[in-house]
Amino acid sequence: MRDPISSVVCPYCGAGCRFGLVIKDGRARDICYDSDHPVAQGALCPKGNSALDLLYHPDRLLFPYRRDSHGRRHRISWDEALKTISTKLLQIRSDFGPEAVGFLASAKVSNEENYLFQKLARIFGSPNIDHCARLCHAPSIVALSRSFGSGAMTNPIKDLENARCILIIGSNFAENHPVVSRWVWNARDRGAYIISVDPRVTPTTKMAHLHLMIRPGTDGLLLNAMMAQILREGLENRDFIRSRTEGFQELEPILRSVNIEKVSKQIGVPLGDIITAARRYANSSASSIIYCMGVTQHRSGTDFVASCANLALLCGHIGRSGAGVFPLRGQNNVQGASDMGALSEFLPGYVPVGDVERRRSIVSLWNQKDIPVGGLTITEMVDEILSGKIRALFVLGENPLVSDPSGAETERALSRLDLLVLEDIFPTETAELAHFVLPAAMWAEKSGSYTNTERRVQWSPKVLDPQGESKPDLWIIGNLGRWLGIWESIPTPEEVLREINKVVPLYGGITPERLLGRREGLIWPCPEENHPGSPILYVERFNRENGLAKFYPYDADRDATPTEEDTFSLITGRVVVHYNSGSITRRIEALSRYEPKLEVTIHPKDAEKLGIRAGDLVTVRGEREAVDAIAKISSQVREGSLFMPFHFPEANRLTPRDLDPLARIPSFKDAKCKISTKGT
Ligand SMILES: Nc1nc2c(c(=O)[nH]1)N[C@H]1C(S)=C(S)[C@@H](COP(=O)(O)OP(=O)(O)OC[C@H]3O[C@@H](n4cnc5c(=O)[nH]c(N)nc54)[C@H](O)[C@@H]3O)O[C@H]1N2
Ligand SMILES: Nc1nc2c(c(=O)[nH]1)N[C@H]1C(S)=C(S)[C@@H](COP(=O)(O)OP(=O)(O)OC[C@H]3O[C@@H](n4cnc5c(=O)[nH]c(N)nc54)[C@H](O)[C@@H]3O)O[C@H]1N2
Ligand code: SF4
Numbered sequence: 001m002r003d004p005i006s007s008v009v010c011p012y013c014g015a016g017c018r019f020g021l022v023i024k025d026g027r028a029r030d031i032c033y034d035s036d037h038p039v040a041q042g043a044l045c046p047k048g049n050s051a052l053d054l055l056y057h058p059d060r061l062l063f064p065y066r067r068d069s070h071g072r073r074h075r076i077s078w079d080e081a082l083k084t085i086s087t088k089l090l091q092i093r094s095d096f097g098p099e100a101v102g103f104l105a106s107a108k109v110s111n112e113e114n115y116l117f118q119k120l121a122r123i124f125g126s127p128n129i130d131h132c133a134r135l136c137h138a139p140s141i142v143a144l145s146r147s148f149g150s151g152a153m154t155n156p157i158k159d160l161e162n163a164r165c166i167l168i169i170g171s172n173f174a175e176n177h178p179v180v181s182r183w184v185w186n187a188r189d190r191g192a193y194i195i196s197v198d199p200r201v202t203p204t205t206k207m208a209h210l211h212l213m214i215r216p217g218t219d220g221l222l223l224n225a226m227m228a229q230i231l232r233e234g235l236e237n238r239d240f241i242r243s244r245t246e247g248f249q250e251l252e253p254i255l256r257s258v259n260i261e262k263v264s265k266q267i268g269v270p271l272g273d274i275i276t277a278a279r280r281y282a283n284s285s286a287s288s289i290i291y292c293m294g295v296t297q298h299r300s301g302t303d304f305v306a307s308c309a310n311l312a313l314l315c316g317h318i319g320r321s322g323a324g325v326f327p328l329r330g331q332n333n334v335q336g337a338s339d340m341g342a343l344s345e346f347l348p349g350y351v352p353v354g355d356v357e358r359r360r361s362i363v364s365l366w367n368q369k370d371i372p373v374g375g376l377t378i379t380e381m382v383d384e385i386l387s388g389k390i391r392a393l394f395v396l397g398e399n400p401l402v403s404d405p406s407g408a409e410t411e412r413a414l415s416r417l418d419l420l421v422l423e424d425i426f427p428t429e430t431a432e433l434a435h436f437v438l439p440a441a442m443w444a445e446k447s448g449s450y451t452n453t454e455r456r457v458q459w460s461p462k463v464l465d466p467q468g469e470s471k472p473d474l475w476i477i478g479n480l481g482r483w484l485g486i487w488e489s490i491p492t493p494e495e496v497l498r499e500i501n502k503v504v505p506l507y508g509g510i511t512p513e514r515l516l517g518r519r520e521g522l523i524w525p526c527p528e529e530n531h532p533g534s535p536i537l538y539v540e541r542f543n544r545e546n547g548l549a550k551f552y553p554y555d556a557d558r559d560a561t562p563t564e565e566d567t568f569s570l571i572t573g574r575v576v577v578h579y580n581s582g583s584i585t586r587r588i589e590a591l592s593r594y595e596p597k598l599e600v601t602i603h604p605k606d607a608e609k610l611g612i613r614a615g616d617l618v619t620v621r622g623e624r625e626a627v628d629a630i631a632k633i634s635s636q637v638r639e640g641s642l643f644m645p646f647h648f649p650e651a652n653r654l655t656p657r658d659l660d661p662l663a664r665i666p667s668f669k670d671a672k673c674k675i676s677t678k679g680t
């Protein structure tokens with residue numbers, strides 16, 4: 001590539017690939033591949049490859065509009081939009097208090113935009129700021145911070161090729177982070193043993209030497225059984241446990257009492273496979289764990305993540321090349337949005353809002369004495385809209401109507417707001433309910449930094465002009481702050497990054513001067529200007545106060561619940577050609593033609609029992625609602641379970657609002673359902 005630094009960061013997943021845009025007469029004509037990129041090495045998946053269809057899609061939002069009480073859209077000017085929205089927000093604040101306003105940030109926009117957005121919400125006086133990390137890796141933030149001192153991935157993606165054993169649990173990266181596959185294949189080619197734990201057969205499980213097709217939601221039982229076997233055989237790393245950890249004495253008696261034979265029946269996997277997995281993971285010289293939504297999106301998501309951490313600590317497989325814990329981040333900037341404090345319980349840099357001294361020191365930089373605490377999460381905000389406590393919601397780049405659990409409740413809540421504002425690039429399902437819709441410029445039309453799943457912060461430059469009257473999110477947030485009287489001028493992305501350098505020590509040395517000229521970015525923690533970045537964490541000490549990691553005891557047997565005979569466990573998840581709420585990919589023909597309609601996968605034996613044939617229209621009944629889908633019959637799912645992608649509005653009509661008590665993530669991977677041919 002002649003001018004590599006003009007390359008942009010891919011707007012889809014957290015792998016953080018970059019590609020160049022060939023621009024002629026102000027229009028992007030082609031994509032060029034970046035063969036030196038540290039993650040992608042020139043490869044892109046189907047989504048990255050179709051990025052031009054996204055830029056020039058005819059449905060793009062090009063003008064601000066308001067919706068009247070009859071649902072009609074009226075095009076308005078930016079001044080009118082921002083003036084009316086800010087007047088209404090100030091009115092709601094004076095009538096009901098600042099906590100009557102909720103703010104949803106976005107894992108799709110830059111660090112600078114998220115930073116400024118949470119600052120606006122908090123100075124406005126509302127503690128209610130959250131974003132989709134809540135629905136995604138909130139359990140990783142809680143559990144890994146407790147165990148290791150940081151919720152992030154420990155090693156770079158490329159380092160996977162140095163692993164001698166890889167345990168993949170609840171991740172289908174071959175479809176969802178496709179470029180990760182190349183590094184796992186490299187490891188395999190070099191002789192690494194690959195174990196996969198997934199209740200379905202997927203392109204990822206096909207890469208494994210051993211596939212443990214467990215019953216959904218039994219990961220805690222499996223991980224404890226593996227650890228129990230490791231202890232039984234004396235394969236644990238006593239030196240590591242002694243010198244680098246604490247708390248093992250509380251976990252050990254739980255593990256000693258595990259009955260592995262019983263677990264084998266509970267999880268539906270042969271005993272021999274559990275033993276092989278335990279031995280392979282413990283005995284290799286460097287083992288890594290890759291996990292994702294199959295682990296986190298459960299009522300016990302935090303405990304499952306804690307169990308992954310316990311296993312790594314038990315064998316000392318952390319803090320070295322090839323040995324790490326890889327919670328693959330989903331969205332292109334979900335790591336960054338979390339780092340920037342777009343979460344109800346954390347300020348920028350994971351400063352707990354309850355830590356009075358550190359909180360006051362951060363907000364003093366914003367010329368504030370203090371800010372409110374006790375904010376609500378995404379699902380809690382929906383509950384409080386229904387109770388009448390929240391009256392206005394400002395949504396920046398999320399599609400909650402489709403992505404939140406229990407769609408009927410979300411719809412009821414969003415419909416009763418006094419004010420719903422949406423900033424997006426497309427007219428989504430949520431836009432249908434919004435009073436004001438503000439058109440955002442797309443990734444290539446604005447500058448800013450994005451943090452991928454490896455903690456790699458990369459600058460993505462503006463290479464095109466925004467289309468129509470769309471504006472960069474930073475401009476919109478900055479201007480709204482002016483109308484609200486919060487600040488006087490709109491900062492540039494570089495200016496916001498300089499403020500982040502001061503406020504967030506992890507980003508202290510990731511200055512605009514260094515980042516703009518560095519295509520491969522910098523990996524945090526990078527506290528000072530001359531710091532090279534930190535690809536591998538915990539080499540010498542963990543990030544907890546005493547430098548030690550901590551085991552967290554979890555008695556998984558407590559959670560094992562049998563299901564009723566005719567009830568199915570519905571797994572919702574992803575397919576390669578679609579993305580999240582589908583608001584983008586359902587519009588892109590090059591992608592959606594491979595999966596144009598909602599399908600539900602059922603095992604052949606269950607289908608036969610219920611008289612369901614391939615292609616039949618079936619009704620899937622959840623706790624509250626029923627939806628129709630096309631039946632796909634395949635032994636890629638277990639008997640008794642179903643799979644449905646959540647890229648269509650119907651899927652979340654079926655999911656429950658059961659939350660993990662600590663991370664407050666909904667259990668998207670286990671909705672109790674019944675299924676029948678439509679009309680029967
Ligand atoms: N193509 C595509 N790529 C994406 C996305 C997308 O929508 N489409 N979204 C992005 C985002 S935001 C995220 S968070 C990531 C998510 O990436 P993944 O976590 O890989 O995606 P999922 O399909 O939700 O779930 C992964 C696997 O968990 C399995 N699973 C379900 N229940 C259980 C269980 O109880 N135990 C275990 N061990 N496994 C279980 C499912 O069968 C599935 O294969 O992908 C990112 N990349
Ligand atoms: N049933 C079920 N539900 C799930 C999940 C599941 O596995 N099963 N997974 C959960 C997970 S992991 C996640 S991360 C969430 C995702 O939940 P959401 O974040 O709500 O999903 P997206 O479809 O990614 O929505 C992002 C929106 O941002 C818009 N956007 C893109 N770029 C920009 C930009 O530059 N500026 C602005 N302003 N907007 C932009 C897009 O058009 C899109 O409408 O869904 C969760 N919901
Ligand atoms: S793997 Fe992720 S970052 Fe890379 S091209 Fe695909 S969607 Fe984009």
Ligand SMILES: [Mo]
Binds near residue numbers: 132136137330331
């Ligand atoms: Mo996600």
